[in-house]
Amino acid sequence: MSTLAPIWIEGIGVWAQGAADWPSLRARMAETRAEPSDDECAGKPAAALLAPGERRRAPISVRLAVEAGAQAVAMSERDASTLPCLFSSAHGDSGILDYMCATLAEAPRELSPTRFHNSVHNAAAGYWTIATGCHAASDALCAWRHSFGAGLLEAIGEVLSGGQPVLLVSYDVPGEGPLGEMIDSRAPFGCALVLAPAQSERSLARLDVRTGPAQAVSSAQAPFLRWLAERNLSAGAAPLLEALADSGSHTLEMPAAPALGLHIAMEVAP
Amino acid sequence: MNTRVMTPLAVSAYTAVSALGNGRQGHARALAEGRGGLRENDISSAPLACWIGRVPGIEAHALPEDMAHWDCRNNRLVHMGLQADGFIERVRAARERYGRERIGVFMGTSTGSIEATEAGYRQLEDGRLPAALRRPGIHSLHSLSAFTAEYLDLQGPALTVSTACSSSAKVFAMASRMLALGVIDAAVVGGADTLCDSVLFGFNSLELVSKRPARPFDASRDGLSLGEAAGFALLERTDAAPDAPRLVGYGEASDAHHMSTPHPQGLGAELALRDALARAGLDAKAVDYINLHGTATPKNDEVEAALLARTFSTRTRASSTKGYTGHTLGAAGIVEAVVALTAIEHGLIPGNLGCDEPEPVCASHLALQAEHRPVHVALSNSFGFGGNNACLAFAHARGAGA
Numbered sequence: 220m221s222t223l224a225p226i227w228i229e230g231i232g233v234w235a236q237g238a239a240d241w242p243s244l245r246a247r248m249a250e251t252r253a254e255p256s257d258d259e260c261a262g263k264p265a266a267a268l269l270a271p272g273e274r275r276r277a278p279i280s281v282r283l284a285v286e287a288g289a290q291a292v293a294m295s296e297r298d299a300s301t302l303p304c305l306f307s308s309a310h311g312d313s314g315i316l317d318y319m320c321a322t323l324a325e326a327p328r329e330l331s332p333t334r335f336h337n338s339v340h341n342a343a344a345g346y347w348t349i350a351t352g353c354h355a356a357s358d359a360l361c362a363w364r365h366s367f368g369a370g371l372l373e374a375i376g377e378v379l380s381g382g383q384p385v386l387l388v389s390y391d392v393p394g395e396g397p398l399g400e401m402i403d404s405r406a407p408f409g410c411a412l413v414l415a416p417a418q419s420e421r422s423l424a425r426l427d428v429r430t431g432p433a434q435a436v437s438s439a440q441a442p443f444l445r446w447l448a449e450r451n452l453s454a455g456a457a458p459l460l461e462a463l464a465d466s467g468s469h470t471l472e473m474p475a476a477p478a479l480g481l482h483i484a485m486e487v488a489p
Numbered sequence: 490m491n492t493r494v495m496t497p498l499a500v501s502a503y504t505a506v507s508a509l510g511n512g513r514q515g516h517a518r519a520l521a522e523g524r525g526g527l528r529e530n531d532i533s534s535a536p537l538a539c540w541i542g543r544v545p546g547i548e549a550h551a552l553p554e555d556m557a558h559w560d561c562r563n564n565r566l567v568h569m570g571l572q573a574d575g576f577i578e579r580v581r582a583a584r585e586r587y588g589r590e591r592i593g594v595f596m597g598t599s600t601g602s603i604e605a606t607e608a609g610y611r612q613l614e615d616g617r618l619p620a621a622l623r624r625p626g627i628h629s630l631h632s633l634s635a636f637t638a639e640y641l642d643l644q645g646p647a648l649t650v651s652t653a654c655s656s657s658a659k660v661f662a663m664a665s666r667m668l669a670l671g672v673i674d675a676a677v678v679g680g681a682d683t684l685c686d687s688v689l690f691g692f693n694s695l696e697l698v699s700k701r702p703a704r705p706f707d708a709s710r711d712g713l714s715l716g717e718a719a720g721f722a723l724l725e726r727t728d729a730a731p732d733a734p735r736l737v738g739y740g741e742a743s744d745a746h747h748m749s750t751p752h753p754q755g756l757g758a759e760l761a762l763r764d765a766l767a768r769a770g771l772d773a774k775a776v777d778y779i780n781l782h783g784t785a786t787p788k789n790d791e792v793e794a795a796l797l798a799r800t801f802s803t804r805t806r807a808s809s810t811k812g813y814t815g816h817t818l819g820a821a822g823i824v825e826a827v828v829a830l831t832a833i834e835h836g837l838i839p840g841n842l843g844c845d846e847p848e849p850v851c852a853s854h855l856a857l858q859a860e861h862r863p864v865h866v867a868l869s870n871s872f873g874f875g876g877n878n879a880c881l882a883f884a885h886a887r888g889a890g891a
Contacts, residue, residue: 221670221671221672223670223671309629310629310630311630316603316606319691320606320607320609323534323607324611327533327534328693330691330693332749335690335694336691336748336749336874337748338687338691339651339875340599341651341652341653341874342748344743344877345748345876348875349746353743354742354743354744354756355743357875358650358652358659358741359651359652359877360648360649360650361631362647363626363629363635369647369648373648373663376663376667376670380665380669382493398606398610398628400617400623401606401624401625401628403625430672476647477635477638477644479645479646
């Protein structure tokens with residue numbers, strides 16, 4: 220059991236079909252309807268931060284991560300070029316992995332070089348640092364079913380050890396092809412938080428985190444968040460996002476590894 | 490960046506398996522004798538004409554029965570690597586001392602067990618992966634860390650870093666932060682990547698693979714040789730292993746330049762190097778040996794040679810060891826950390842195998858043949874796609890000036 224120093228959330232970004240930013244997700248959370256409509260499912264992350272050429276080359280997972288990250292940084296009013304960034308994703312771009320495995324099985328010499336370099340798990344971190352001119356540390360991680368909680372713990376570690384704000388982005392896209400059956404991902408979802416080591420006029424919430432044995436995991440109440448959490452491992456963030464939408468005190472249990480939990484006491488500003 | 494000097498950590502056990510063999514002795518001997526492990530490619534489904542650093546015996550290696558659900562080439566390599574140098578015994582002792590929930594597992598990989606997914610796509614059954622490969626765990630990039638934690642019976646944080654070729658260098662940074670935070674008392678760090686079609690045909694599509702054995706820093710170099718490897722280190726506070734070599738610094742930085750070519754002036758690489766020296770509280774003059782990233786691609790070595798020449802005097806000896814092992818991608822960080830630790834423990838500067846006519850700018854820094862001299866401080870550079878750079882600093886237990 221370890222008690223960590225407090226940290227503060229300064230920015231929130233989200234993208235889901237039918238909830239393209241934090242205000243829309245808050246509105247969507249109030250609805251009793253869970254499933255997005257066909258029109259909502261046609262939406263794609265804008266990722267306006269990317270230069271047009273990069274945006275054309277970027278796979279959908281990168282556009283999703285960049286969109287969520289850009290929203291969170293804009294809300295925090297921090298300078299993305301100096302902000303260490305950490306991208307967590309259970310499966311990265313599983314659509315590209317499906318393409319690669321299918322091509323390698325049939326015509327390996329025809330593998331596309333662009334899709335190969337886009338297949339690296341740190342593609343989102345690469346495109347993000349290029350778009351923002353960021354020379355700080357960038358990270359790309361995963362922890363399968365615990366990717367959000369593990370990413371949050373690592374991001375807190377970076378905030379506290381470096382004494383500086385850090386951007387955390389967690390995102391997953393739907394699995395495709397035969398690999399898709401092995402992947403617990405059936406809807407796109409990305410979220411991002413700017414975390415800081417001290418309170419400021421931009422603070423949205425204070426988090427006091429204790430690590431310890433895994434407990435019964437908290438789950439969100441809003442039908443849409445529950446729908447997402449069943450279809451996307453990055454939506455492990457759902458209970459934290461739901462708490463952020465409601466000023467006051469909250470306690471949450473989030474898993475960071477099979478036997479390790481994060482006990483989070485949150486104080487959300489009005 | 491306001492880098493603070495870090496509290497050094499003991500590297501109380503370490504080991505690696507690569508084309509040079511299984512365990513530290515095999516590596517030290519091959520490096521001392523200048524004997525490489527590359528061979529003609531005989532692995533991919535339609536072999537490309539190139540050379541590879543293949544680990545013999547993986548195909549016949551079996552996981553323990555109770556671990557069969559993790560079986561795949563990459564996890565067999567992990568399991569092979571864990572058997573050498575008393576690593577498991579040292580982890581067991583740490584588990585008894587600290588408790589299994591107080592030890593983290595941080596592993597780096599580039600492609601994890603994608604080789605099993607590739608194999609599944611070659612044998613589809615009615616459009617599905619064959620029944621024997623319908624095991625979600627091995628199709629997750631986290632496969633190697635989940636397997637390592639389960640096999641070693643560790644229950645602390647378990648994370649996989651996948652920043653291409655810097656992955657298993659960055660795990661040292663992550664473990665250091667978790668130790669500093671007090672979340673854990675020890676960490677198993679490492680990484681593994683196996684040869685597979687994704688990387689052989691992928692790097693070939695980018696025209697980065699040489700038809701000959703890789704020649705890092707040679708004026709005529711024309712690309713890399715791919716390899717496979719796994720490696721591990723146990724990090725603890727220094728009072729637990731006062732005589733063990735130490736991790737004294739780490740540095741991380743981004744190029745912000747291009748997805749698959751390095752920054753032309755090596756900006757991210759230099760920031761990572763300076764960050765590592767600052768965290769170690771060391772001047773460049775204190776560095777005895779630097780294990781270079783040295784992939785043998787024309788661009789990487791050009792940029793890294795210039796960085797070496799402008800940062801260090803020729804008192805600092807340097808070499809790339811990718812001519813021995815091939816470029817082991819996500820495992821390169823840990824394998825070359827093991828080389829740097831071997832340099833410190835044996836007073837052995839490995840020769841830069843494959844280089845006959847060195848790049849003029851760094852010719853007087855490069856050790857072309859093995860050199861025997863005391864090494865108190867050794868660095869290891871690891872740079873990845875997406876402009877992801879890391880640098881590690883290790884020192885002798887008696888310190889930089891011992």
